[in-house]
Structure formats: structure tokens, C-alpha cells
Amino acid sequence: MSDTPHTSLYVRSANVAKRNRAGNTLRYLGLGAISLVLLFLAVLLWSILSRGVPAFYQYQAQIELFYDAETLDPDGTLDPEEIGSRSLRSGYERGIFADSLRATLEGNGINTEEFKDKDLSNLIYAANRRDVRDSVVENLDLLDQTVPFNVPIASPVTRYLSGELAGVDRSSMPPGIDRAQLDLIDQMVEAGLIEQKFRWNFFSNVYSQSGEIAGIGPALMGSAYMMLVVLVFSLIFGVAASIYLEEFAPKNRLTDFIEINIANLAAVPSIVFGILGAAILITLKNLGFGDSIRGTALMGGIVLSLMTLPTIVIATRAALKAVPPSIRDAALGVGASKIQTVFHHTLPLAAPGILTGTIIGIAQALGETAPLLLIGLSVSTGAELLSSPLTGGLLEQTQSMPTAVYLFSQNQDTPVREGLAQSAIIVMLVLLFALNLFAIILRRRFERRW
Amino acid sequence: MKDTTETDRAMSTQNDVKISAKGVQVYYDKNQAIKDVDVEIEGRTVTAFIGPSGCGKSTFLRCLNRMNDTISICRVEGDILIDGEDIYDPRVDPVQLRAKVGMVFQKPNPFPKSIYDNVAYGPKIHGLAKSKADLDDIVEKALRRGAIWDEVKDRLHAPGTGLSGGQQQRLCIARAVATEPEVLLMDEPCSALDPIATAQVEELIDELRSDYTVVIVTHSMQQAARVSQKTAFFHLGNLVEYGDTDKIFTNPEDPRTESYISGRIG
Numbered sequence A: 001m002s003d004t005p006h007t008s009l010y011v012r013s014a015n016v017a018k019r020n021r022a023g024n025t026l027r028y029l030g031l032g033a034i035s036l037v038l039l040f041l042a043v044l045l046w047s048i049l050s051r052g053v054p055a056f057y058q059y060q061a062q063i064e065l066f067y068d069a070e071t072l073d074p075d076g077t078l079d080p081e082e083i084g085s086r087s088l089r090s091g092y093e094r095g096i097f098a099d100s101l102r103a104t105l106e107g108n109g110i111n112t113e114e115f116k117d118k119d120l121s122n123l124i125y126a127a128n129r130r131d132v133r134d135s136v137v138e139n140l141d142l143l144d145q146t147v148p149f150n151v152p153i154a155s156p157v158t159r160y161l162s163g164e165l166a167g168v169d170r171s172s173m174p175p176g177i178d179r180a181q182l183d184l185i186d187q188m189v190e191a192g193l194i195e196q197k198f199r200w201n202f203f204s205n206v207y208s209q210s211g212e213i214a215g216i217g218p219a220l221m222g223s224a225y226m227m228l229v230v231l232v233f234s235l236i237f238g239v240a241a242s243i244y245l246e247e248f249a250p251k252n253r254l255t256d257f258i259e260i261n262i263a264n265l266a267a268v269p270s271i272v273f274g275i276l277g278a279a280i281l282i283t284l285k286n287l288g289f290g291d292s293i294r295g296t297a298l299m300g301g302i303v304l305s306l307m308t309l310p311t312i313v314i315a316t317r318a319a320l321k322a323v324p325p326s327i328r329d330a331a332l333g334v335g336a337s338k339i340q341t342v343f344h345h346t347l348p349l350a351a352p353g354i355l356t357g358t359i360i361g362i363a364q365a366l367g368e369t370a371p372l373l374l375i376g377l378s379v380s381t382g383a384e385l386l387s388s389p390l391t392g393g394l395l396e397q398t399q400s401m402p403t404a405v406y407l408f409s410q411n412q413d414t415p416v417r418e419g420l421a422q423s424a425i426i427v428m429l430v431l432l433f434a435l436n437l438f439a440i441i442l443r444r445r446f447e448r449r450w
Numbered sequence B: 001m002k003d004t005t006e007t008d009r010a011m012s013t014q015n016d017v018k019i020s021a022k023g024v025q026v027y028y029d030k031n032q033a034i035k036d037v038d039v040e041i042e043g044r045t046v047t048a049f050i051g052p053s054g055c056g057k058s059t060f061l062r063c064l065n066r067m068n069d070t071i072s073i074c075r076v077e078g079d080i081l082i083d084g085e086d087i088y089d090p091r092v093d094p095v096q097l098r099a100k101v102g103m104v105f106q107k108p109n110p111f112p113k114s115i116y117d118n119v120a121y122g123p124k125i126h127g128l129a130k131s132k133a134d135l136d137d138i139v140e141k142a143l144r145r146g147a148i149w150d151e152v153k154d155r156l157h158a159p160g161t162g163l164s165g166g167q168q169q170r171l172c173i174a175r176a177v178a179t180e181p182e183v184l185l186m187d188e189p190c191s192a193l194d195p196i197a198t199a200q201v202e203e204l205i206d207e208l209r210s211d212y213t214v215v216i217v218t219h220s221m222q223q224a225a226r227v228s229q230k231t232a233f234f235h236l237g238n239l240v241e242y243g244d245t246d247k248i249f250t251n252p253e254d255p256r257t258e259s260y261i262s263g264r265i266g
């Protein structure tokens, strides 16, 4: 006893100090890593929100729109078909807008003598001619009426209004805009004719090259339909496959092989599925089916289902495996058949896990872009889908959220590229977060009960 | 020949043999877990299986209601007759067999459902109840048999998993008797229970004897001595000795039985 030297607990031994140092280093490394991740996240969110949120707002001019019968229906036929079939290229809409804008400005005491019609119509987005013509076709009473109308401000002027061109010399303005026009705009602002409004129609309009009226209506709908297809296909097939593999299949080489391949499938890059889908489309075309399902939500949904399937199979098998064997024994022990055991006990207990996995799989699918570009979900504006949302849902060409983001980001117009693309990303992220939140709530709600 | 078998069978019914196993061999893949076991288990009797860990008690017990079917590598040879019928005959559906031969497991395993649903599940799938009132009666009767009615009658719709361990095990017994089995197999039903719950379950087993044939696996020599009339001693897959419990515990024939009972192997 006495020959072992007395060591005080108050004095830290070199060994312990060294170990503590190692532990602290690791802790600071971990903290550093987390801070870095948070920093990246903050930068990402800031860059999206700072440009995307303002793009949800749009400068609009309130004009008194005069539905000029002489221009819209020169022959006085009062025949909707005749009016609707008139060529859109004739430029009469610009005339209508220019005249209406001029009248509105004069009515507000703003002198417009020095401006030509073209100078006026360049200030506003005078190209939603369809709207004017179509509303007349729908309601002939509008002819020769004057109706208050909100028309988006043209994109170069928007940049001026948002202060983006503040420092720029007025002589080097974007093409088509000159000093006099900008002065006119200033006057309009003063007269309260220009207002910044939330673009509700961003959520319902079809895609367009022109940022002033572009929207994500078909993209939202296409994505929703695709999620539906994915849900039906991959949930049914995924759960059926998992139940068979987990509860019924014998454990042998074949099932091992299948298992490994399902895991492999989960690791296949998404573009490969897109190429597969494209190959199917080409085959269909060669067989004489034409382009019938190219770019439709059905096709997109099927391709995304293939991608989601392995995720769901893996999640479902894990959920089934997590159900304790004693529950199966209990059911079999009272004389339930194997099928009854699965459907009365195992599957309901695994359901939360399966649903969580499914939602995560669907959320993945929602953001997938590459395969959808390959099977043509970016070729149509989606106008047809929008005109028959229920009947045409699966079989009309459409877009999806990620392909809409892609298209916006490829636009030659800077405000679209930098503004609307981010707005669409915000919408997509909100949807994704909502899905994930739903998955978390489900998991909480159905915490294990055994 | 045929005549004698018929007579044998008649005789054995008179002797009240419920389960009769002949030359039973069980293999897990290539491992033999049960070696040539012959045993005749009497009706309305409690029979205890004892023996050191890994000697095959559970394996043999699970042969009696074909729970071994669920283990793909398990293979059973030989004949097991219940009431003179070969339960491994291709015409026999294990689902029907398990309604007749109930089982209580080592660890209480109530379904994560209400107490009522736990007990009602078996009768429902076997179509034993014609109406809701019928089912209510069956549930009440089973819970009374399981000696747990008084404790749960006010919370039949509370989850079965919320009961204490001993209550859960009695619930499992109630669940097993609800399907009106003739044989009740129990694999170490008290191993997860405290002495008070154990005493309750033992008392229950003794009562069940009047209606059921009970086979119980236990590691507790005292328990075997307390509840059983017959005892079978297994060792390394062999049935070493089988006979009246009193005799086995006081005057065993085989030296292996003797040393196990006195605590020298196991």
C-alpha cells in the first residue's frame, strides 16, 4: 500500500489532459462543420429569397381599356367566331392598348402629344392580346365599353422602377426606352397610375417567354399529377414487392440477387431513367403511336415511379422488419393465416414507416429534373392542360416545377432569369418542406406502440 | 393388424391420450434438434417439459401446433397425432390446427390494440361469434378464464400493451383460450414475470387443467413440481425420461435426470 505513490484527484494527470485535449479538438471540429453548413444554408436561402420574393410582385399600370369595336370587329358581324378567328398578328391590340393608355394619361392631365403609339405601347406589356380578344369573344357586350384594366409594365421599365437602373446614364437605356418615356413613367407614378401588386396569376398562368405574364400553373398541376401517378404506382408496386420479399419469399440465391439489385436500382443516377423513358418514347413512336404521351404527366410519373420504387421498397422492408416477430407469432398462434397476419397486424404496424418512406421518395421525385427534360416535360407551355385540368390531366403535355425552374433560368431576359426562376424555386421548396413536415408529423403521431 | 390398431386407438382414447408423438425427429438444416422422441400426452393434464437450455423443449413444443412451419430451415419427421389424427397430414391446414392447439409465448406479446380486440381477434377470424353480443360474451368469458377480468373490465378499450407484464401474460392466456382450443402450449410463460404474477399464472394453469390439455415448458423445477402431473425431461434432443411428476422429482430412473434435478447439469 505505502509503496504506491499517493496521487491527488485534484491534479490532472498528463494522460487525462491529453485525452481531454483530443476530445475538445473533435468537439470544435464538429461545431465548425455545423457552422459551415448553417452558413451555406443561410447564403442559399438569402440568395433565393432576396431575388425570388420581390419577383412575386409586379408593377402594373391601371388603364381604362376601351374595347374598340372598330378594331376588334371591323365588319360589325357581332359573331364571336369571326372575332376569335381574326389574326393575332395584325397588331390591333397594340393599337387598343396604346389608345387606351393615351386616353387614361390624358384623363389624368398628362400630356402625351410627343409620343407615338409605339412609344406608349412599349411601356406596358401590350402583348396579352389573347386576353382582350378572348374576353370579347366570351362577352360581346364588352364591345365599345371602357373597363378598368391592370396591365403589367414592360420588363425594361420594371427594371427602371425597381431602381436597378438607378445609376445608369439615361442615354444608355435598354433598347426601345428613352429619357422622355422614363419621364412619362415618373409622371405616371406620381399620378398613382402604377402600383406594385402581388402576382397571383403567377400561380395560374401558363409558361411564357415573356416574364410579365409567365406563370407556373401547368407546372404546378403537372407536378401534382405526377406525384399522384408516383404515389399510385410506386406505393402499390413497392409495398407489394416488399411484402412478398419480407414475409413470403424464401431466403435463397434468387431473393438475395433481387435484393442486391433493388439496392443497386436505388443508386442509379436519375438521368439514366430519363434515357430509358426517352427510349420508350422513341419505341412507341416507331410503333406508330406518335408522340401521344411525350411530355405528359403520365409519362413523367411513370419514369419518376421507377426512380422512387427502390426508395419505397427499402423503406417498406425496413418498416416491416421493425415489426417485432413476436407480433407475427402471436397472430399465427391464434390461428391467423399468413395473409391475415400481414394485413391485420404487420402492415398496419409498419404503415407509418411506409408512409414516411413514401413521402420522402415522392419529395425526391418532385425535385427531379434531368429525366423530365429528356422525356419532353419542357417542350410545351402547358396551355392545353390548363384548359382541361381534369380530363386532360394525365394525357396533355405539361411542365413540372423543376423543368419550369430550368426554363426560367434559361430565359434571355435578366428579370426572368434572376427573379422568376427564384420565385419558382421558392414555391417548390415550400412544397418540399410541407411534404417533409407531413412525414415528420406522421412519424411523431404513430410512434412505435409496442 | 388393422384390428389391433383400431383397438389400440380405442384403448388410447380410453386412457385419454390427447397427443401422441412417435419417432419425431426435427432438423434445423443439418442440425438435429430432436432425436427420435416418443411421448404420449394425456388429456386434461398439465405436462411439464424440463431440461437444460438448448435441449429442444421449445422446438418440440412448437411441433405440436406446427409453429415450426414458419422457420424455413426446420424439418419435422415422424408422426404427431392429436386425437388420433396426424397433424402433419397434407390434408391438415395449420391455421385450423392452431385454433385447436393454442399457444402462449415466453415473452408476453399482446397485439398493440385494445384489450378487447386482443381477445376478440381469434374468435373473429375463426367466425366463432355470430353477433356483437356474442363476441362480447366470448371476450368476457375468456378474460375471466385468464383471471384478469376484474382488473380490466373497466378499460376494455385501453391498449393491451399498457398493462403490466403479468397482466399482459394473462391477457395472452385469455387470448389463447378465446378460440376454444383443446390444447394449450405454454413456452416458459412465467420467465418474464415476478413471483406474484407467477403465482397468479400458476394458479390459472391449475384451473385450466379441468378443461384443457396443458403442456408447459419451464426452467423452474419448483414450478414443474407445483403445476404439473406429468413431467418430461429432455437432454440434447433426447427425451430421457417421462412419467409422473412426483416420481421424476423424487425417484428418477435415469442418472441424467437425477443430476439435472439436483442441479449438476444444466
Ligand SMILES: Nc1ncnc2c1ncn2[C@@H]1O[C@H](COP(=O)(O)OP(=O)(O)OP(=O)(O)O)[C@@H](O)[C@H]1O
Residues within 6 Å of the ligand: B028, B033, B051, B052, B053, B054, B055, B056, B057, B058, B059, B060, B071, B073
Ligand atoms: N430457428 C432456429 N434455427 C436454427 N436452429 C435452431 C432454431 N431454433 C432452435 N435451434 C436449435 O435447436 C436446438 C434446440 O433449441 P430450442 O430452442 O428448442 O431449445 P430449448 O430447450 O427451448 O432451450 P431454452 O431452454 O434455452 O429455451 C438448439 O441447439 C438451437 O440452437
Ligand SMILES: [Mg+2]
Residues within 6 Å of the ligand: B057, B058, B059, B187
Ligand atoms: Mg425455449
